[in-house]
Amino acid sequence: MSTAPVGLPDDIAPSSPSPTDALWVERTGTRTYRGFSARGASIDIGPASEGAVFTPGELLKIALAACAGMSSDVTFARRLGDDYRVTIHVDGTKDLTEDRYPTLSERFDVDLSSLDDAARERLLTVAERAIAKTCTVGNTLKAGASVDLSFGEAEAPGSEES
Numbered sequence: 001m002s003t004a005p006v007g008l009p010d011d012i013a014p015s016s017p018s019p020t021d022a023l024w025v026e027r028t029g030t031r032t033y034r035g036f037s038a039r040g041a042s043i044d045i046g047p048a049s050e051g052a053v054f055t056p057g058e059l060l061k062i063a064l065a066a067c068a069g070m071s072s073d074v075t076f077a078r079r080l081g082d083d084y085r086v087t088i089h090v091d092g093t094k095d096l097t098e099d100r101y102p103t104l105s106e107r108f109d110v111d112l113s114s115l116d117d118a119a120r121e122r123l124l125t126v127a128e129r130a131i132a133k134t135c136t137v138g139n140t141l142k143a144g145a146s147v148d149l150s151f152g153e154a155e156a157p158g159s160e161e162s
Helices: 056-080 117-134 136-143
Strands: 023-029 032-037 042-045 086-091 105-110
Touching (some): 056 086, 056 105, 117 136
Antiparallel strands (some): 032 042
């Protein structure tokens, strides 16, 4: 009996629904921020000149690579074992005039030497299909997303209502 949703082969794991937990950033200094999730995760963000922080562009690329990895994880683990190792490299050169990344490239480094050619091709085909179906970050980047921007008024420090 199949456990995959209609339209997904059994070897493509459905992704869990994205949490609706709040995400936000708080300013920590000049052009530096700390990002938070309501689940308690945090990450430091800033320009490369600040050292051990991620730039927003790096976070975008890492999100893409991690999403592809998570989307194909079950597929690779079923064929290679739960302890398989993979490194996913992602890069893209920023177009400085348009202030965007026109192309992002991902490369999976994974040991497939235990598979014959036919099994290797099948695995890579299913992994690509899993990523195409369930990688929300990749699908959002490929389709484009509208971004709604608004500004609200924060209370001044020390001004609490009685």
